[in-house]
Amino acid sequence: MMLPDAEIQHLDNIVNRGKPMDKGDMLFSAGQSMISIFAIRTGCIKTYTVSPEGDEQITGFHLPGEIVGLDAINSERHPSFAKAMTTSMICEIPYQKLDDLTAVMPGLRRQMVKIMSQEIMEEQKLLLLLNRKNANERLAAFLLNLSARYGKQGFSSSRFNLVMTRNEIGNYLGLALETVSRLMSRFHEDGLIRVQNREIDILDFDALYELAGIPCHKD
Amino acid sequence: MMLPDAEIQHLDNIVNRGKPMDKGDMLFSAGQSMISIFAIRTGCIKTYTVSPEGDEQITGFHLPGEIVGLDAINSERHPSFAKAMTTSMICEIPYQKLDDLTAVMPGLRRQMVKIMSQEIMEEQKLLLLLNRKNANERLAAFLLNLSARYGKQGFSSSRFNLVMTRNEIGNYLGLALETVSRLMSRFHEDGLIRVQNREIDILDFDALYELAGIPCHKD
DNA sequence: GCAGTTTTTTGATGCCCATCAATACCCTGC
DNA sequence: GCAGGGTATTGATGGGCATCAAAAAACTGC
Numbered sequence: 001m002m003l004p005d006a007e008i009q010h011l012d013n014i015v016n017r018g019k020p021m022d023k024g025d026m027l028f029s030a031g032q033s034m035i036s037i038f039a040i041r042t043g044c045i046k047t048y049t050v051s052p053e054g055d056e057q058i059t060g061f062h063l064p065g066e067i068v069g070l071d072a073i074n075s076e077r078h079p080s081f082a083k084a085m086t087t088s089m090i091c092e093i094p095y096q097k098l099d100d101l102t103a104v105m106p107g108l109r110r111q112m113v114k115i116m117s118q119e120i121m122e123e124q125k126l127l128l129l130l131n132r133k134n135a136n137e138r139l140a141a142f143l144l145n146l147s148a149r150y151g152k153q154g155f156s157s158s159r160f161n162l163v164m165t166r167n168e169i170g171n172y173l174g175l176a177l178e179t180v181s182r183l184m185s186r187f188h189e190d191g192l193i194r195v196q197n198r199e200i201d202i203l204d205f206d207a208l209y210e211l212a213g214i215p216c217h218k219d
Numbered sequence: 220m221m222l223p224d225a226e227i228q229h230l231d232n233i234v235n236r237g238k239p240m241d242k243g244d245m246l247f248s249a250g251q252s253m254i255s256i257f258a259i260r261t262g263c264i265k266t267y268t269v270s271p272e273g274d275e276q277i278t279g280f281h282l283p284g285e286i287v288g289l290d291a292i293n294s295e296r297h298p299s300f301a302k303a304m305t306t307s308m309i310c311e312i313p314y315q316k317l318d319d320l321t322a323v324m325p326g327l328r329r330q331m332v333k334i335m336s337q338e339i340m341e342e343q344k345l346l347l348l349l350n351r352k353n354a355n356e357r358l359a360a361f362l363l364n365l366s367a368r369y370g371k372q373g374f375s376s377s378r379f380n381l382v383m384t385r386n387e388i389g390n391y392l393g394l395a396l397e398t399v400s401r402l403m404s405r406f407h408e409d410g411l412i413r414v415q416n417r418e419i420d421i422l423d424f425d426a427l428y429e430l431a432g433i434p435c436h437k438d
Numbered sequence: 439g440c441a442g443t444t445t446t447t448t449g450a451t452g453c454c455c456a457t458c459a460a461t462a463c464c465c466t467g468c
Numbered sequence: 469g470c471a472g473g474g475t476a477t478t479g480a481t482g483g484g485c486a487t488c489a490a491a492a493a494a495c496t497g498c
Contacts, residue, residue, distance in 0.1 A: 049347055052432050057347040071343060073336035080343065099332075103325060110318065116335040117292035123342040124290060124299065128268055128276040130349050131393035135485065166446065174350035176486050181447055197446085197494075213271050354455065385476065395456050400477055416464075416476085 011108065014101065015039070016092035027082035027090065028069065034076050036092045037069035043088020044163045049080045058172040061085070061164060063149050070116055085163045130174050133213060138173045139183045140211035143193065147202055158205075162198040230327065233320065234258070235311035246301035246309060247288065253295050255311045256288035262307020263382045268299045277391040280304070280383060282368050289335055304382045349393050352432060357392045358402045359430035362412065366421055377424075381417040 016036070021027070027038050027045060038045075045062040059080060062068050072078040073095070084090075102109035129141055151157030162169070166184070167177040187193045192208055194201035202208065235255070240246070246257050246264060257264075264281040278299060281287050291297040292314070303309075321328035348360055370376030381388070385403070386396040406412045411427055413420035421427065 049343060051347060051351060055351070057351055059343045059346060070336055071340045074333045074340060079340050099329065102328065103322070106322060109321065109328070113318075113331065113335065114293045116332070116339065117289055119339050120335065120342065121290045121293060121298050123339065123346065124268060124278045127278060127342065127345065127349070128270060130346070131390075132270060132274070132276055165444090171350075177445090178447080178487085179485060181445095182485095185447075384474090396475090397457080397477080398455060400475095401455095404477070 011101065014094060014097040016094070017041075019090045019092055021084040021088045021090055023084055023086050025084045027084070028072075028078045029081050030078055032078045034069065034072035034078055034095060036094050037067055037072075037098070038082070039067050039091040039093060040064050041089040041091055043090075044085040045082050045088060045090075046085050046164070046168065047080050047082045056081075056171065058168060061146075061168075061172070064153055067115055070119060135173075135175050135179050135183060136211055137213050138175065139169075139180060139187070140192075140208045141213070142169065142173055143200065143202065144205075144208055144212055144214075147205075158202045160200055162200060230320065233313060233316040235313070236260075238309045238311055240303040240307045240309055242303055242305050244303045246303070247291075247297045248300050249297055251297045253288065253291035253297055253314060255313050256286055256291075256317070257301070258286050258310040258312060259283050260308040260310055262309075263304040264301050264307060264309075265304050265383070265387065266299050266301045275300075275390065277387060280365075280387075280391070283372055286334055289338060354392075354394050354398050354402060355430055356432055357394065358388075358399060358406070359411075359427045360432070361388065361392055362419065362421065363424075363427055363431055363433075366424075377421045379419055381419060 018041075021043070028034075030050065040062055042064050045068055046058055047060045047062065047068055048056045048058045050056050060068075068082050069078065071080055098108075098112075102112060129138055133141065146160065146162075147157045150160045164172075165177075166180045169175075170177040170180045173180070184193075184195050187208075188195050190207075192202075192204045192211075194203055237260075240262070247253075249269065259281055261283050264285075264287055265277055266279045266281065266287055267275045267277045269275050279287075287301050288297065290299055317327075317331075321331055348357055352360065365379065365381075366376045369379045383391075384396075385399045388394075389396040389399045392399070403412075403414050406427075407414050409426075411421075411423045411430070413422055
């Protein structure tokens with residue numbers, strides 16, 4: 001997932017670095033014409049769509065290193081919303097310039113395509129999660145996914161703070177917020193996690209993996 | 220969605236045109252290294268993943284004009300399976316050559332990125348469907364989606380044959396096959412559709428749109 | 439620290455849809 | 469035409485989770 005230094009230098013010249021955002025600020029809204037895509041440097045961004053009836057469906061919680069706005073390239077107009085869930089630092093990448101660069105930077109071009117391919121793959125996994133798994137399994141998989149992503153960033157993968165509410169977790173996973181709350185309590189009672197408010201300690205990874213339907217390596 | 224003639228000519232030179240496939244033939248399987256992506260010329264392809272427990276989750280039914288295999292670019296290995304549901308004609312597009320071409324063909328490059336962006340968007344819509352809609356709404360949306368896609372290919376959008384079984388529809392929509400069957404019957408009784416086996420006539424588009432949660436234009 | 443708001447927890451109830459079961463239908467090959 | 473397997477329909481039952489409800493806890497700004 002690395003680019004040659006020279007290519008990074010090029011890229012650095014076009015990104016509008018250091019756009020600080022407060023909690024609640026919008027990166028973009030559905031319907032806006034797409035000027036840039038955005039790379040998250042710090043913080044957390046949620047993306048969501050709004051159904052015809054007006055209720056929101058969260059499509060992702062995005063952590064540093066991830067890119068949002070890729071769904072807008074097709075129509076050149078954003079189909080979704082992106083909102084900062086915490087204070088965040090965002091790199092704005094003008095799409096026109098990025099596209100020009102991909103012509104002369106094969107590494108960047110392949111990287112772009114890979115990132116999009118990965119996003120397609122991730123969404124397929126989410127599809128499987130939502131279609132075939134019950135509430136337990138969904139929440140377990142969700143916690144493990146967060147854990148792994150925090151870990152990849154050098155943070156603790158066993159202890160972290162949820163940036164999202166129970167309601168937002170439920171919305172994302174297709175569960176009622178009460179169900180999420182109940183399951184958190186249950187996982188706590190069962191010794192799988194320690195949860196106090198938004199603070200999560202994962203105590204038994206193996207059991208969680210088991211629950212999530214990813215049999216742990218040792219069995 | 221069109222390319223300049225010159226670019227099409229280039230593309231034509233690399234595609235392995237006219238690969239006929241019988242019902243049940245595999246285009247690729249999960250785990251295989253990704254050599255090519257595939258454009259569907261005629262027929263119907265289903266893509267699916269297999270969960271750790273071994274049951275399949277259908278991720279899409281693909282009609283002519285669509286491209287499958289894009290989820291493999293990231294890891295250069297297919298994460299999913301693709302199987303012909305009917306006799307089909309498939310264009311095999313060697314990915315290495317395609318990538319080379321995108322360097323010198325800006326139109327092709329943008330087209331590729333657009334196609335991937337669209338796929339991301341489509342999967343987000345599916346996410347919304349599965350998370351927020353009940354069985355009625357899912358099936359209505361499914362039928363309308365098929366209808367629109369057939370229509371776009373010049374076939375009738377109000378009368379078509381399902382290439383997939385009730386079981387496959389249910390698998391895709393996260394419903395039991397019995398639920399799909401019951402709802403088909405219900406829609407029939409209610410005069411929304413006429414269904415005889417795999418043959419579908421859509422009688423009342425407005426009502427279906429209403430059900431699917433897409434308010435029809437006239438209200 | 440306190441009032442007001444948002445978020446979370448926990449309980450009670452009920453409905454949607456999965457599951458089980460049995461029959462009917464369709465299709466293919468001989 | 470008939471046998472056999474796959475597919476579809478329809479009914480009965482139950483469970484998982486949504487929904488409603490209310491209270492507790494946490495956070496906010498002043």
